[in-house]
Amino acid sequence: MAETEETLKRIQAHKGVVATMVVNAEGIPIRTTLDNSTTVHYAGLLHQLTMKARSTVRDIDPQNDLTFLRIRSKKHEIMVAPDKEYLLIVIQNPSE
């Protein structure tokens, strides 16, 4: 348990990382470093997108599964690592 906490702390401390969020299977944020309203916003939207992406991947080949999802925009990059019950979302500014 401590290991995972450590990992999350390290991720947050990395260069350029703006925010870290853990969202459960229903799209409800469990843990976040942002304010509530933004978190809820991100959580809802990214949850739907991840479900859609996963559905797409699995529909083409049911033995396949989504590993991670990256959305790179002009301002920053949103990375989503889906798990069985949770989603880990990290927002980073890649270019320095």
Added chain:
Amino acid sequence: MPAKAGDRQRQNQNGPPGGRAAQPRLYGASTKKRDEDTSTEVGEGVDEWPSSKTVVKPPDQLDLTEAELKEEFTRVLTANNPHAPQNIVRYSFKERAYKPISYVDQIAIHFSLNGNMILRDSDEGRRQSLRLSNASEKAPSETSAVVSEEAEIKDEKSTEDVQAAEEEEAEGTETAEAAEAAEAEEPPPPKVKEKKLPNQFNFIERSSRTLDNPLRERASQSEPTPCKNFSANANQWEIYDAYMKELQKMEKSKEKEKPKAQIGKKVEKKRGRKLISLESQGDDITKISNAAKIMERMVNQNIFDDIAQDFKYFEDASDEYRDQKGTLLPLWKFQYDKTKRLAVTAISWNPKYKDLFAVGYGSYDFMKQSQGMLVLYTMKNPSFPEYVFSSESGIMCLDIHNDHPHLMAVGFYDGNVAIYNLKKAASQPSYKSSAKSGKHTDPVWQVKWQKDDMDNNLNFFSVSSDGRIVSWTLVKNELVHTDVIKLSAEGTTMQGPEGLQLQTVGCGTSFDFHKKIDYLFLVGTEEGKIYKCSKCYSSQFLDVFEAHHMAVDSVSWNPYHLKIFISCSSDWTVKIWDHTIKTPMFIYDLNAAVGDVAWSPYSSTVFAAVTTDGKAHVFDLNINKYEALCNQVVVAKKKNKITHIQFNPVYPVVIIGDERGQVTCLKLSPNLRKMPKEKKGQEVKKGPEVEIAKLDKLLILVREPDGRAQGQEDKALL
């Protein structure tokens, strides 16, 4: 007499209608735009008044100009009925639309009366007149002549069509009249003899009515069946998941069937309870560990994006202009804050996961001995290690098993050996030797895994400065040691006290096993000798090479050529040997103590060496037999010494460890990775044979015809 009365009425009616018919109604006789009524009114009024020519203007009379007054308006007399609708529309079932009727009835009926007169000449009329004549023979009373007249219809000027319609109507009314006449004659007139005239049909209408039951409405309603909305997608993967679940259920039920026979129910219940309690204890955070790991790698990839791109794609284009020389491009630097004070003592790539490598930390300085660490890094995550193990004593060497990449054999400074198991989460080694189980009395300088012995037990060899080469076997969870060889320095038997003959023991510092010949291995010693040994002989060596003047730091067989091996030493030299020949094939002087040397996995003629002055040297014998293709300072600080180097088996990178606990990853430039050029028309031969042939060519040049090698002293240009 009703008939006569009817006649008179009709006659009366004849007159006025006739008169009226003569008078056409005039529409719009006035010249002015006014209602007919009002104009006639005014007209009459004007006649009655005295002949004053003054025209009385009513106050609301229109004021019109002279021109307007003189305007002539034409009026047309038509026979149209002004009150008849002009736009009757009827629904046509054939066309299923409303259609305007083109012909509109212009008849205006002012008066209609249904009479009961029949035409004298019609069938009925004749019949009746016959009957009456029969009756009149008996009765002298007047018989009324059946006078039939057309039904008086006030008729106005109408079109011919109307005339035809009139006739039709007249006929209709005639039959009605006939029926009425018949009925009228039913009650016999008092003057005529009573004669019952039955009707033609002998028809009597009778009707009765049943009792109508009053209608009552009764309704009942049942309870609505409970409805629930359900929606889902049937995707390919949902179907697949459902099948997999079924499969698992079936398998579980099969498994349960087996143990049920053996184990009692109580145990199962306990198991059930245990499972439940474990699940509830599991914290949310642990479940995200996988995702967190992936995420960390992604974040790192973003941060070190340019390095990752270089690693994958960058090929130094300027190598063409460098005249065979190459460079090493620095990529990542791996460090861990707990290892800052420790030196890298061993590096090894994982044979299964090509991006994972293990680093052993310890200290070469015998004055400063502290704890040791075993850390595993992956190139995917340069900022933090994957696994960390700590130990009390410094680690001097490590080796990863080829078939079981989770097992690592480690040799310590205090002479112990241990096996670490990556699959288990423990930070302590799975198996460790101890003083009882025959640990070395001096630091273990090298360990190497061997093939499983005949009982399928894992075993590895270790070499140490106490002169023993020991084989450790993992038997039933314990390390059992077997001394393989004792290195004794030749010709150094001393006369000890009390007449004992002591043999000074050589101190092994490195060894390497032959790739193909299983029993053959080489041992390098502190004295600078290299012994060729066999596992079968425990006290004798097959051969001795007087290799170096100082301790042999590393020996290594060539991965392709079966006879060639390389050795490096603190006496600043690197030597290449053929094990059948006592003198080295090639000698390279690198101007500083050489810490480590390694063959490249992709070519039989490329090797790299690192020196304590922070430089890395890469040689390719195929291109240049005398000089290094690359001399590069790898470590920044001058106080830092490089200790080890390893080539990645797959990617064109090398990792170099130094004394500050840092591991640097460098990419080899294309010049250092050259494959032999194929001649036109010839296929490119690949495979170890090519490499062996390549090296053989070189060796032939070097060897003298009698089999001894020429000593070639080469100095590397610095």
